[in-house]
Amino acid sequence: MGGTEHVLTERVGATLILTLNRPEAKNAFSPAMLVGLYDGWLAADDDDGIRSVVLTGAGGVFCAGMDLKALAGDGMADDTHRDRMKADPDLHWKALLRHHRPRKPVIAAVEGPCVAGGTEILQGTDIRVAGESATFGLFEVRRGLFPLGGSTVRLQRQIPRTHALEMLLTGRPYSAHEAERIGLIGHVVPDGGARARALEIAEQINACGPLAIEAVKASVYESAELTETDGLAHELAHGWPVFGTDDAKEGAKAFAEKRPPVYRRA
Template sequence: MAYLTMHDDGPVRIVRMAREDRLNALNLALVDELVAALEAADADVNVRAIVLTGGEKAFAAGADIGEMADATAVDMKLRDQFRAWDRIRGVHKPVIAAVKGFALGGGCELALACDLVIAGESAKFGQPEVKLGLMPGAGGTQWLARRLGKARALELLWLGDPITAREALSLGLINRVVPDEACVAHAVELGKRLAEMPPVALRCIKEAVYQAMDTAFADGLEAERNLFYLLFATEDAREGMRAFLERRKPEFQGR
């Protein structure tokens, strides 16, 4: 792949965006490669969690403006470049973003599309599209409104100013802030902890939480209950309960 590097650390696949000469600006080719890599990891039975990271200066500094500067509305509609982002959100396994440096525009949206976010102290998050006469198109308005509420979301989106990792943590946008040099290792360690959990249960929990963001409370409760009942058909649930009663550590197989 031209814009990504990948390797496995035990059950965790580490996917790194490597267009660092452009601060990992998200051109169409990079996003296509990223989607393919995430879906391949999702389908690999040996992978239990995925860590997505970038470079030292930027996780991803935004969309590649050069690809859009001369485009018409019809061009953008036919290109439908954000359809790929739906596939990113469709990954079933845990996806952890390890963010250092800039995560702006599409880069911020990409981090927020991940399930968990570990940020280095240098990380900066923001949606500066308004300064180009534009607005977020890959989910930024929706993620921020759902996580922060109307007032804070509008302030960030209207002004376009970045916030620090500590500010993002205080707002509940990210999970943890660690020293830059420990960022990826911390995300991988978290991925290994998740890898010890029952994969089907993790998938069902992820589905239920994301449904909670999109549906009425009663509908979310019904979905949660059905997923709860479904897990009684898995071998992992039997193993987990037997291990609890036998006072030993369970061995989950993802079945």
């Protein structure tokens, strides 16, 4: 399943778990982490046996954002990751879900700090769970920087604009409960329980028809900025073909026979 020294990969049933694994640096992004993330997204896209992805962090930390020294190559023993990034100048944006949207649902399981680039990659995920001591925020303006991971575009589309602007312009930290209140995350659980809750949600997704799941996700994102009329036409284009699949027939048959469906992506 791949991975790098800074991204651990694990398979639990039909769920791929990507774990940011640089806790000594609060899981700050490094070339090895970005390459590992991008390879993980591609693996999920390419493997029909994977129906969902959980993104989490090691050591009770989600991600503290970008590590500028690591990205410059300081102290790296292996230049392989840097060479990958040079060969694909867009790789870091794809890894951070700015220029890539996985076709499978992505669930974030957040513990501890999820700030700066951590809050930015969070906005590329679909469902978000956090431990009650998790913290969020876009700190870039406090350092005279700009949040280039997509936040000035995405955040106002995901939470009310007044909250988006406050987060972007103050650079202050947000607690998990405040992040839930403004709609940035969907669930707050006891500390240490985010991964387990994310896997529970993943299992619910995995039990559904995979073709239907992927069509629903695509329709939601692709119609988000369309007019209602255009969006409804787009929905038909994604949804109507699902009804002609063997999986749709299996779903109805399983319901009638009072048994769990067996979906085959057909």
